[in-house]
Amino acid sequence: MLSRLLICTWCLLCSFRAFSQEAVVPVFGLKEYQQRVQQNNDTLYVVNMWATWCKPCVEELPYFDSLRTEWKDRPVHFIWVSHDAKSRTKQVADFLSKNNYTAEVFILSAGNPNVWIDQIEPKWSGSIPATILYKNGQKTGFHEGDFPDKKTLQDFIHAKQ
Amino acid sequence: MQKLLFTLLAFVGFSVATMAHEGYHVGETISNFSLKNVNGKNVSLSDYKDAKGFIITFTCNHCPYSVAYEDRIIALHNTYAAKGYPVIAINPNDAVQYPSDNFENMQIRAKEKKFPFVYLHDETQEVAKKFGALRTPHMFVVQKSGDKYVVKYIGAIDDNWEDAAAVTEKYVESAVNALLNGQTVAIPNTKAIGCSIKWKK
Numbered sequence: 001m002l003s004r005l006l007i008c009t010w011c012l013l014c015s016f017r018a019f020s021q022e023a024v025v026p027v028f029g030l031k032e033y034q035q036r037v038q039q040n041n042d043t044l045y046v047v048n049m050w051a052t053w054c055k056p057c058v059e060e061l062p063y064f065d066s067l068r069t070e071w072k073d074r075p076v077h078f079i080w081v082s083h084d085a086k087s088r089t090k091q092v093a094d095f096l097s098k099n100n101y102t103a104e105v106f107i108l109s110a111g112n113p114n115v116w117i118d119q120i121e122p123k124w125s126g127s128i129p130a131t132i133l134y135k136n137g138q139k140t141g142f143h144e145g146d147f148p149d150k151k152t153l154q155d156f157i158h159a160k161q
Numbered sequence: 162m163q164k165l166l167f168t169l170l171a172f173v174g175f176s177v178a179t180m181a182h183e184g185y186h187v188g189e190t191i192s193n194f195s196l197k198n199v200n201g202k203n204v205s206l207s208d209y210k211d212a213k214g215f216i217i218t219f220t221c222n223h224c225p226y227s228v229a230y231e232d233r234i235i236a237l238h239n240t241y242a243a244k245g246y247p248v249i250a251i252n253p254n255d256a257v258q259y260p261s262d263n264f265e266n267m268q269i270r271a272k273e274k275k276f277p278f279v280y281l282h283d284e285t286q287e288v289a290k291k292f293g294a295l296r297t298p299h300m301f302v303v304q305k306s307g308d309k310y311v312v313k314y315i316g317a318i319d320d321n322w323e324d325a326a327a328v329t330e331k332y333v334e335s336a337v338n339a340l341l342n343g344q345t346v347a348i349p350n351t352k353a354i355g356c357s358i359k360w361k362k
Contacts, residue, residue, distance in 0.1 A: 053225050054356060055259070083354055085225075085323050112320035112330065114351040127296035127357035145357060 025082070025089045025096070030110040030119060036079060038137040043075040044161045045134040049108075051083040052095045056146040057129040061101065063150035067157070068103055076157075082107045083128055133160050184293015185301070187349040190309045194288045196251065196281035197264070199271040204249070204279050206310055213245030214304040214313070214340060216333060219283075219294040221252045222270045223261040224356035227297045229322050231274055234298070237318075237333060238278040246302070246337050248278035253289035254297070254359040262359070289358055296355030302336045302346075313340055316351030 028036070037045045048064055050057035061080070068078045080101075084092050086109040096105060110116040117126045121142050124130055131153075133141035141160025147153040185191055195205040206215065216237055220227040238248035256263035264282050271280045283289050292301060302314035314336035319328040336346040 051225075056357065056359075087323075109323075113322070113354045114317055114320060114330070114332070117352040117354065124352075125295040126352045126354045128354070129357075 025092045025105055025107060027086045027089065027107045027109050030108075030116045032106075033081065033108055033110065033120070036104075036106075037132070037134045039134075040137045041075075042136065043077050044140075044157070046076060046078045046157060047132045047134065048078070048080050049083060049128045049130040049132070050080055051128060052088070052092055053084070054128055060129060060146045060153070061099075063147055063153045065101055065103065066150055067154060078103045080105045131156070133157065135161060184291060185312050185315070187312050187315055187346075189312050191301075191303055191312060192291065193310070194291075196283055196288060198279045198281055199264075199268045199276075204281055206249075209247065211245065212247060212305060214302065214337075215310070216241060216246050216248045216337065217292075217301040217303060218248060218250050218318075219253055219289055219292070219297055219299040219301075219358065220250050221254045221259075221262045221297045221356070222266050223254070223259055224297045226322050226353075226355050230298050230318055233318055233325055235274070235277060237337075240334075241337050242278070244337075244341055246341075250276070250278055250280045251283050251288060251294075252280065252297075253283040253286050253294060255286070255361045256284075257361070259359050286358075286361060294358060296353070296357055298353070298355060299358075300333055302333060302340070304340050313346050314349050317353030322354065 037047050039045070046064070048061075050061065052058065064078055064080070068076075080103050082092050082105055084107055086107055089107060092105065092107060096102075113126055117124055121130075121132060121139070123142055124144055127144065129146050131141075131143045131147075132139060141156065143156055147156065193206045195203045198204045209215070218234055220230070220234070234248055234250065242248070252262055252267055254262040260266070264284075267280055267282060270276075294301075298318065300314070300316060300318055301312060303310045304313050314333065316332060318331075318333050320330040320332070321328045332348060332351050335348065339346045
C-alpha cells in the first residue's frame with residue numbers, strides 16, 4: 001500500500017516537474033528581447049546566444065551556470081537566448097531539466113535575421129555562440145564565438161561590465 | 162621610440178589579423194580553387210566552361226540551419242544551373258571535432274539527398290578562410306567576368322530558415338536574377354543566423 005502511494009506520488013511529482021519545466025521556455029520576439037536585456041538598473045545582464053544542438057554552445061554553458069551560482073548575491077543576471085526553432089520548446093525544456101540548468105531561458109524568434117542581427121549587434125556575423133553584456137539599458141560588451149574556459153568568460157565579463 | 166615601434170607593430174599585427182579574418186568583399190575578385198568532390202574527383206571553377214557564375218555555399222552535414230536549407234539549395238541549383246549559375250557546396254568543418262562532417266559522411270548525405278550539385282571537402286579550411294566564411298550556411302554569389310570571378314552577393318539564402326513557406330525575401334534568387342538581367346544586385350550583403358564554422362584546433 002505504502003509503496004503504491006509512493007509510486008503515485010513519484011509519478012505525480014514527475015509529471016508536475018515535466019509540466020513546470022515545459023512552461024518556462026517562452027518564445028520572444030525582438031521587442032521582448034530588448035525589454036528583458038535593456039533595463040534601467042545596475043544589474044549586469046549576461047546574454048548568451050546558444051542552441052541545444054550547437055556543440056560549442058553546449059560546451060560553454062557550464063561556465064555560465066557556474067558563474068551564475070557563484071554570483072547569485074551580486075547584481076548579475078544571466079539570460080540564455082536559445083536559437084532553437086520555436087517549435088522545439090519541449091526539447092529545450094528537456095535539455096535544461098536534464099542538465100539541472102535553471103537560468104532564465106527563452107527562444108528568440110524575431111523574423112528576418114538580416115534585420116534583427118544588426119539591431120542586436122552590428123558587429124555580430126550571426127554565428128552562435130555569442131555573448132552580449134548589458135547594463136543600465138546600454139550594451140557594454142560583445143563576444144562572438146565560444147569561451148575556452150570559465151576564467152576567460154569571467155575575465156571578459158569583468159573587463160566589460 | 163621603442164614605445165612607438167611597439168604600438169606600430171601591435172597595430173600592424175592587428176590589421177593583418179583583421180584582414181585575414183574578413184576575407185572577400187562584394188566587388189572583389191576571388192581566386193580559383195580545387196577541392197575534392199564526394200565522387201573523389203577534384204573540382205575547380207575553371208572546370209565550368211559555360212558557367213556565367215556560381216552560387217557558392219559553405220555548408221555541412223551536422224548544422225540544423227544547413228539541413229533546414231538543403232532542399233532550398235537543391236532548388237536553387239535546379240533552377241539556376243541551366244541558366245549558368247550552378248551551386249557549389251563546400252564543407253569546411255573540422256572532421257576531428259565533428260565526425261558527422263567527415264568526407265565519408267558527406268558522401269552519405271549527398272547520396273541520401275541526391276545532391277544535384279558538387280559537394281566539396283575543404284579539408285585544409287584554406288578556401289573558407291580565403292572567402293572569410295564564418296558560418297554554415299554562408300552564401301557567395303560570384304559572376305564570371307572574362308577569366309575573373311567577381312563576388313556579387315554575400316550572406317543569407319532568404320529571410321526565414323525555419324519555414325520555407327513563410328519566406329518573403331529570397332536574397333540569393335534576387336541576386337542571381339539581377340545578374341542574369343544585367344542589373345546590379347539590389348541587396349549585396351545580408352546577415353544570417355548560422356552555425357559557426359568549426360576551425361581546426
